[in-house]
Amino acid sequence: MLLCTLIYGFINSCILALLALGFNLTFGISGVANFAYGAIYIFSGFLTWITLNSIGLPYLLSVFISILCAALIGLLVYYIVILRVKGLALSEVIATFGLGLAIMELFRYFDFVGFKYTLPVFIDGSIGFGEVYVDYQRLFIALIAVGLTLFLYLFTRHSKIGLAFRAIAQDERTALTFGIDSDRIGAISMAFGAALAAIAAIVILPLGTIAIEGGYEVLINALAVCIVGGLGSTVGILVASVLIGYAQTFTANYLEPHWMMLVSLIAIAIVLTIKPSGLFSRQKELEERI
Amino acid sequence: MNQPLPLLKVSDLTKSFGGVMAVLNVSFDLKEGELLGIIGPNGSGKTTLVNLITGFVKPISGRVEYREKNITGWAPYKIVSLGIARTFQMVRPFYQLPAFKNMIIPLYSPRVKKLTGGKYGDRDAVALDLLEEVGFERDAHVAYKVAGSLPQGYLKRLELAKAMALRPDLIILDELFSGLSLAEVASIVPIIEKLRFQGITIIMIEHRLKELFRIADRVFVLNYGEKIADGPGEEVMENESVKKAYLGSETE
Amino acid sequence: MKKRKERIDRGIKARSEDIFALSSYREMLYLLAPRAIPVVGLLGVAPFLNPYWREVFISTAVYALLATSWDLLISAGLISLGQSLFYGIGSYIAGILNYYYGWSPLFTIPVATVMGGLLCTLFLLPVLRLRGIYFAMVTLVLPLMFSRLVEATRILGGTEGLPGLTPFPNQLTALYVIDFALLAVLFGFRRLMASDYGLVIRGINDNDRSVMSAGLNIYLYKTQILFIGASVGSFAGAFGTHMDMFAGMPGFALDYAIMPVAAAVVGGMGTFAGPMIGAFILVPLSEILRALGALRIVFYGLFLVIFIVALPEGIFHYLQRKYHQLERWVELV
Numbered sequence: 001m002l003l004c005t006l007i008y009g010f011i012n013s014c015i016l017a018l019l020a021l022g023f024n025l026t027f028g029i030s031g032v033a034n035f036a037y038g039a040i041y042i043f044s045g046f047l048t049w050i051t052l053n054s055i056g057l058p059y060l061l062s063v064f065i066s067i068l069c070a071a072l073i074g075l076l077v078y079y080i081v082i083l084r085v086k087g088l089a090l091s092e093v094i095a096t097f098g099l100g101l102a103i104m105e106l107f108r109y110f111d112f113v114g115f116k117y118t119l120p121v122f123i124d125g126s127i128g129f130g131e132v133y134v135d136y137q138r139l140f141i142a143l144i145a146v147g148l149t150l151f152l153y154l155f156t157r158h159s160k161i162g163l164a165f166r167a168i169a170q171d172e173r174t175a176l177t178f179g180i181d182s183d184r185i186g187a188i189s190m191a192f193g194a195a196l197a198a199i200a201a202i203v204i205l206p207l208g209t210i211a212i213e214g215g216y217e218v219l220i221n222a223l224a225v226c227i228v229g230g231l232g233s234t235v236g237i238l239v240a241s242v243l244i245g246y247a248q249t250f251t252a253n254y255l256e257p258h259w260m261m262l263v264s265l266i267a268i269a270i271v272l273t274i275k276p277s278g279l280f281s282r283q284k285e286l287e288e289r290i
Numbered sequence: 291m292n293q294p295l296p297l298l299k300v301s302d303l304t305k306s307f308g309g310v311m312a313v314l315n316v317s318f319d320l321k322e323g324e325l326l327g328i329i330g331p332n333g334s335g336k337t338t339l340v341n342l343i344t345g346f347v348k349p350i351s352g353r354v355e356y357r358e359k360n361i362t363g364w365a366p367y368k369i370v371s372l373g374i375a376r377t378f379q380m381v382r383p384f385y386q387l388p389a390f391k392n393m394i395i396p397l398y399s400p401r402v403k404k405l406t407g408g409k410y411g412d413r414d415a416v417a418l419d420l421l422e423e424v425g426f427e428r429d430a431h432v433a434y435k436v437a438g439s440l441p442q443g444y445l446k447r448l449e450l451a452k453a454m455a456l457r458p459d460l461i462i463l464d465e466l467f468s469g470l471s472l473a474e475v476a477s478i479v480p481i482i483e484k485l486r487f488q489g490i491t492i493i494m495i496e497h498r499l500k501e502l503f504r505i506a507d508r509v510f511v512l513n514y515g516e517k518i519a520d521g522p523g524e525e526v527m528e529n530e531s532v533k534k535a536y537l538g539s540e541t542e
Numbered sequence: 543m544k545k546r547k548e549r550i551d552r553g554i555k556a557r558s559e560d561i562f563a564l565s566s567y568r569e570m571l572y573l574l575a576p577r578a579i580p581v582v583g584l585l586g587v588a589p590f591l592n593p594y595w596r597e598v599f600i601s602t603a604v605y606a607l608l609a610t611s612w613d614l615l616i617s618a619g620l621i622s623l624g625q626s627l628f629y630g631i632g633s634y635i636a637g638i639l640n641y642y643y644g645w646s647p648l649f650t651i652p653v654a655t656v657m658g659g660l661l662c663t664l665f666l667l668p669v670l671r672l673r674g675i676y677f678a679m680v681t682l683v684l685p686l687m688f689s690r691l692v693e694a695t696r697i698l699g700g701t702e703g704l705p706g707l708t709p710f711p712n713q714l715t716a717l718y719v720i721d722f723a724l725l726a727v728l729f730g731f732r733r734l735m736a737s738d739y740g741l742v743i744r745g746i747n748d749n750d751r752s753v754m755s756a757g758l759n760i761y762l763y764k765t766q767i768l769f770i771g772a773s774v775g776s777f778a779g780a781f782g783t784h785m786d787m788f789a790g791m792p793g794f795a796l797d798y799a800i801m802p803v804a805a806a807v808v809g810g811m812g813t814f815a816g817p818m819i820g821a822f823i824l825v826p827l828s829e830i831l832r833a834l835g836a837l838r839i840v841f842y843g844l845f846l847v848i849f850i851v852a853l854p855e856g857i858f859h860y861l862q863r864k865y866h867q868l869e870r871w872v873e874l875v
Contacts, residue, residue, distance in 0.1 A: 033675065035682075084851040093678055094803055095850045097623060101800055102843025109837050216686060223679050258694030265687045272668055272676065344755065370757030382749055387741075394738050395745050399757030413738060456757055 004132045005253045011138045013245025014145035015204055019218055020225035020237050021148055022196030025156075025189060026074075027231060031169035032082060032186050033092040034074075036100030037197055038219035043103055044070045044198035045210040049117055059120065067198045074194030078187040104215045117210040119202065141203050148196070153234045165189050217261075224264035228271045243267070295358065297322040297460060297491050303342055303352035305335075305515075312338040314515040315352070320460075325482075325492045327502045327523070330512035331535055336495045337379055339512065340462050344376045345369045356460075371401040375458035377449045379465045379495075385438035389426065389448055392437055393417035396455040405457050417455070424451045424481055443474040450481065461485065462493045467501060475501050499527070511535065544874040549867045576865065580728060580815065584721045589714065596713055600785060602825040603720040604778050608798060609805035609817035610727050611774035617735060617812055618767040619747035621674050624681035625802045627665075628775025629782065630688060630793035632658035634698060636780035637789025641704040651780045658776025663769045670764050685794040692791050703790020710784055720781060724818070727774055731814045743767060796839060801825070804846035810856025819858055 019041075026034045034040075044066045051062040081099065085091035126135040156162035167175035168182045168189075176182055197218075205214075225244060229236030247263045296319035305313040313335045320326055328336050341347040343354055345366040354362045361369055383392045396402065397413045421433040424447040432444065440448070446466055453461050463482075467475050475498065482505060485492060496502040503509065503523030510520040513535040519526045526532055558569035588599055608625045615622050636654035639645040645653075669680045693701055710716040734740050745753045746760045753760055783789045802817065805824055810816025824845060828838045853860065 081847060081851055085854065091850055091854070093621065093623070093675065094807065095847050097682075098800065098804065098843040098846035098850075100843075101796065102840045102847070105837075105839040105843070109840060220683055220686060223683065227676070227679065256694075258690070261687065261690045261694070265683065268680065268683065269668070272672065272680070346751070346754075365759070366754040367757050367759040370755065375757075376755055378752070378755070382752065384745060384748055384752075391741065394741050395753055395758065396756040398738055398742055401757045452756065 632776025632779025659773030810858030816858030
C-alpha cells in the first residue's frame with residue numbers, strides 16, 4: 001500500500017505540476033491572468049479527439065494541430081480581449097473567466113458528453129515496481145512534466161523571450177524602456193501558456209475521459225498549486241505540486257477518494273492565512289497587503 | 291534638571307527588503323515642538339523610515355515609541371489615532387473629486403470624531419475652512435475645482451491639508467517641496483511656521499536643503515540606511531561623511 | 543475646416559441642480575423620471591403579466607439582486623467570481639430551517655439572510671487582507687468546493703438536496719416581496735454610496751494607502767461591505783429556495799456566479815441600476831432562447847466578453863451620459 005501510494009503520489013504530483021506550468025507562465029511570470037486556462041485544456045482534448053476520430057488524421061499530426069490551435073487561441077484572446085480591458089481592475093480575470101465558461105459550456109451544448117470521448121495513450125502497457133503496476137502512460141506523464149519544468153526553468157532564465165516574460169511581470173514600464181514590447185511579449189506568453197495546457201491535456205486526458213467538469217477542476221488545481229507555491233516561482237510550483245499531490249494521494253488511499261478535492265481547498269486556506277504570497281514567492285512584501 | 295521626555299523615540303530601527311538593507315540601526319529622539327529635517331541622497335531610506343514609523347511597513351528589529359508608548363509594528367490607522375499624520379511623496383488625490391471632497395475621508399476618521407466629540411457639523415464646511423488655511427483662495431472657489439485640474443502646488447497643499455485635518459501632534463512631511471517653484475515653496479513655508487506656532491511637532495524629509503535649513507531646528511542625514519550625522523543644518527553640511535555621501539570622494 | 547466632438551451638460555441638467563429643481567414641473571420631472579422608472583416598472587408592470595412571464599420576472603429579480611450586490615462589492619474593490627457562494631449558503635440555511643425544523647418562510651428568509659451574510663463573511667475574512675486577485679480566486683473556488691463537499695459527504699440531502707419545502711402563499715406575494723427587496727436594495731445602495739461613507743468606500747477602491755493614512759481601518763469597512771453584499775446574496779438564495787421549494791447543490795451553480803458579472807458588465811459597473819438593467823436584459827433573453835438549452839451560460843459568457851471589449855462602460859453609463867449631456871461637433875479654433 002505504501003509503495004503504491006508513494007509511486008502514485010509522485011505521478012499525481014507530476015500531473016499537478018504539468019497543469020500548473022502553463023497557468024504559472026502566463027499569470028505568475030508574465031502577469032496576465034488567464035482564467036480560460038481550463039477551457040483551453042478541454043478544448044485541446046476535444047480538438048484532438050475530433051481530428052483523430054472525425055477527420056481521421058494520424059496521432060502525431062492531430063497532437064501538433066491541437067497544440068498549434070491552442071497557442072493561436074492564446075494569441076487571439078490576448079489581442080482581442082486582454083488588450084482592450086487592460087485598464088480596468090481585474091477585468092482580464094472577468095473577461096477570460098467568461099470566455100472560458102462560454103467555451104466549456106458550448107461543448108456541453110454540442111453534447112460532447114460521454115464515455116466515447118477519450119484520447120489514446122502514447123504507449124500501451126505497464127511496468128511493475130515490486131507488486132505495484134504503473135502504466136507507461138503515467139510514466140510518460142512524469143517524464144514530460146519533469147522535462148517541461150526543466151525546460152521552462154532554463155528558458156525563463158536564459159533566453160531573451162523568457163527573461164522578457166519575467167520583465168513585464170516585475171515592472172512593465174521599465175521593461176518598455178528597455179525596448180520590450182509588452183503587448184507582443186504578453187501575447188506570446190499567453191500563447192505559450194495555452195500550448196502548455198494543450199500538451200498537458202494530450203498526455204493526461206488518456207487516463208480517463210474528456211469530461212467538461214475536468215476543465216473546472218484543472219483551473220482549481222492549477223490555482224491551488226500556484227497559490228501554495230507562490231505565483232511566479234517555478235521551484236514553488238514543484239514543491240507545491242509534490243505537497244498537494246502526495247496529500248491528495250494519501251487522502252485517496254487511506255481515507256476516501258472524494259475527499260481529494262478538499263485537500264486543495266485546505267492547502268489554499270492554510271497558505272493564505274500563514275504566508276499568503278506562497279511558499280517560494282518572489283514578490284516583495286509591500287505588494288501584499290499589510 | 292529634568293529634560294522633557296521625547297515625543298518620539300526611535301531606537302535601532304532596522305528594515306531590509308530581500309537582502310537590501312533599507313534602514314540600519316537608525317536611532318533618534320524628537321522633542322515636542324521641534325522641527326526635524328531628514329536629508330540624504332536618493333535611495334538612502336528616508337521614505338522607508340517614515341513608513342516604519344507610521345506603520346506601513348514592519349521593521350525587522352528596533353523600537354518606535356511615541357509618548358512612551360511602544361507603537362512598533364502597529365497598523366497605520368491606530369498610529370494615526372494617536373496623533374501622527376503623514377503626507378506622501380507621490381501625491382495621488384482622488385482626481386475626479388473636487389478638492390474639498392478629498393478632505394472628507396480624513397474628516398471621517400475616528401480620531402477626528404473623538405476630538406470633536408462626534409459633532410463636527412458639516413464636513414464640507416470644515417473642509418473648506420481647512421483648505422483656506424493652506425492657501426486655497428476662498429473667493430476664487432479653488433476648493434471646488436476637480437483635483438485633476440489643479441496644478442502641483444495646490445495638490446501639495448491639499449496633501450498638507452489632509453494631514454492637518456487629522457489634528458495631529460506630529461506631522462511627517464515626505465518631500466513636500468518637491469516639484470514646486472521657489473515662489474510656491476515660499477508661500478507654503480508660512481503655513482508650516484503657523485503649525486509650529488500651534489505647537490505641532492514636525493518632521494520634514496527634503497531635498498531642498500536651503501529652504502529646509504531656514505526653518506529646521508535640527509537635521510539628520512541618512513546614507514544607505516544609516517544615520518551619519520545629526521545636528522543643526524550648517525554644522526551637518528560641514529561634516530566630511532555627509533559631503534562624501536552627497537558629492538562623492540575625490541579620486542586620487 | 544476641422545471639427546471635434548464636444549460634450550456639454552444639457553440645459554435642463556444645469557437648471558435642475560440643487561434647489562432650482564423646484565422652480566418648475568419640467569425640472570422636477572427631469573429628475574424624477576429616471577427614478578420613477580424602476581419603481582413603476584417593477585411594481586406596476588408585474589401584475590399584468592401572465593403567470594409564465596411572472597415566473598421569469600421573479601427569476602430575473604433574484605438574479606438582479608445578485609448582480610446589484612456584486613456591484614456593491616466591486617465598489618469597494620472586492621471582485622467576486624462566486625456570488626453563487628452567497629446564494630448557495632443562503633439557500634441551504636433557509637432549506638435546513640424549513641426542512642428539519644419546519645420554520646415558515648417568514649422566519650427562514652430573514653434568518654438565512656443574516657446568518658448567510660455572517661458565515662460567508664467569516665469564510666472570506668482571511669482573504670480580505672490580500673490583493674484583489676486572491677479574493678477573486680477564493681470566491682471562485684469556494685462554491686465549487688462546497689458543491690463537491692456536499693456531493694462527497696452526502697450531507698444535507700447530498701445530490702438529491704432538500705425537496706418539498708414550503709412555497710410562498712401565491713405568486714403575486716412572492717413577486718411583491720422580491721420587488722420591494724430589489725427597490726430597497728437599489729435605492730439603499732445608491733444612497734449609501736452617495737454619502738460620506740460611500741466616499742470612504744470608493745476611496746478604498748481607488749487608493750487604499752491614502753485612506754489608511756487618514757486614520758481609517760480599511761479592513762473594517764471592507765468587512766462591512768462584504769457582510770452587506772453577502773447578506774443580500776443570501777437573501778436571494780433563501781428567497782429562491784422557497785420559490786423552487788428546493789434547496790440543494792444547484793444553489794452553488796455557476797449560473798449564479800457568472801450572470802451577475804455579465805449583468806454588471808453589460809449594464810454598467812458601479813451604478814447599481816446598471817446591473818439591474820443588465821439582469822433584466824440578459825435573463826429574459828436567455829429565457830426566450832431557452833429552446834437552446836444549456837446555451838444559457840455560453841450566452842452569458844459571450845455577452846460578458848463582447849460587452850467588456852466593445853462597451854466597457856456599460857449601458858447605464860451610456861444612457862446616463864445621453865440623458866445628461868449632449869454631443870455636438872464644434873470647429874477647431
